Amino acid sequence: MTDAALTHHRSLSAQGLTRADVRALERAGELTRIRRGVYQRGPFEAGDGARHRQLVRATWLELGDGAAVSHASAAVLHGLPLLGKAPARVCVTRPEGGHGRADSVLHLRLCPIDAAETVLIGDVLVTSLARTVVDVARESSLDQGVVVADAALRLGLHPAELADAVTRAKRRPGVTRARQVASFADGASQSPGESVSRVRMHQAGLPTPVLQWHLGYDDGRTTESDFGWPELRTLGEFDGKVKYGRLLRPGQTVADVVMAEKQRENRIRRQGWWLVRWGWDDLRDVQAFGRLIREAFANAPKVV
Structure with missing residues (x-):
């Protein structure tokens, strides 16, 4: 965001450029109009x-x-x-x-x-x-x-x-x-989706979750979820459209990541926990979102 990238129409005129010349430079991508009378050099x-x-x-x-x-x-x-x-x-x-x-x-x-x-x-x-x-x-x-x-x-x-x-x-x-x-x-909320999810949880009267909950597996490994309700044996995750893209490793496809996430979900359930996921569409309706999370609580294994 430097002044060197910007130029005013008066400066272009002083260089002998006509309005037709400026429009031609815009079409060629050498100038981009930012606002009236001010241009950026390049796209x-x-x-x-x-x-x-x-x-x-x-x-x-x-x-x-x-x-x-x-x-x-x-x-x-x-x-x-x-x-x-x-x-x-x-x-x-x-x-x-x-x-x-x-x-x-x-x-x-x-x-x-x-x-x-x-x-x-x-x-x-x-x-x-x-x-x-x-x-x-x-x-x-x-x-x-x-x-x-x-x-x-x-x-x-x-x-x-x-x-x-x-x-x-x-x-x-x-x-x-x-x-x-x-x-x-x-x-501790790590994305806009997680922040809005917390608002919806509050509006729906849901129990306050622990953010970035770490669950340990029997083999000593751990996994992290956006939200955890340990007393209810439930984990929650907001899945935006770009989330799987961020999980991609070199050589992986989105299908590979989806399969890995399904395997992870199975491991979580073998530990006696339930995992619920949601996206932006689920956050549009407070009551529907509340039902989604409460159904997850009901499906979670009960601690004996």
């Missing part, structure tokens, strides 16, 4: 987040002093996961002066912010990890708030820092949601 990096980072860079160059990239845009820059696509507009917070506004590129908010709540990422001023989590949580769903909070804790954010950021926001809209997110967040 976009792969990924929705990379594109948004360049949009932030292109917009940041035109902002005055005192502004900080915030909310979902700050989450992207910190590497926090978002549910769905990166925002279409750059989210910015300014402590005072002027008015908040939203257009096709920029969403500007006016809100108190001090130096302790900002950090530099590259040379872009961004709200701190804790402030970013609180801002996202205040203005988004519980699911999204927990996803970014869990990820921030995994990145090293201390719970006390998050609690302090919530206290700082005590008179701002949505702080009740932010407080709920902060108290529920757990850095």
Whole structure:
């Protein structure tokens, strides 16, 4: 995310390029339009987040002093996961002066912010990890708030820092949601799917699981599951579409991994445990998800 990769239309004009020339360079892939009047040399990096980072860079160059990239845009820059696509507009917070506004590129908010709540990422001023989590949580769903909070804790954010950021926001809209997110967040959740699964478990009134439960086999080996209910002899795993892909070893196919997972499931059951899996579709309906997990509890071997 460097200035060298960006160029303005006025710079291209100064080089003698006409609008037709610029369009020809775009068709050839030598220029990519980021926003009106700002181009990137070469194609976009792969990924929705990379594109948004360049949009932030292109917009940041035109902002005055005192502004900080915030909310979902700050989450992207910190590497926090978002549910769905990166925002279409750059989210910015300014402590005072002027008015908040939203257009096709920029969403500007006016809100108190001090130096302790900002950090530099590259040379872009961004709200701190804790402030970013609180801002996202205040203005988004519980699911999204927990996803970014869990990820921030995994990145090293201390719970006390998050609690302090919530206290700082005590008179701002949505702080009740932010407080709920902060108290529920757990850095042991290793993916957005696991974070949303925990929310659904809470909403369905299910027992609180142990995260990243290790089960020992009789031969001394162990296996790890996303969730464990030891008193109920039940393990739970969220299986996103990419999970099996991450398990692939050189020379393996997805079918090989699926077979290995079935064999693993059989070993787990021979140890006297039950394994239940679910995906994103199962998380859409709280009650249906609750039934799925309770059926697993009922199928699990009973401790005599």
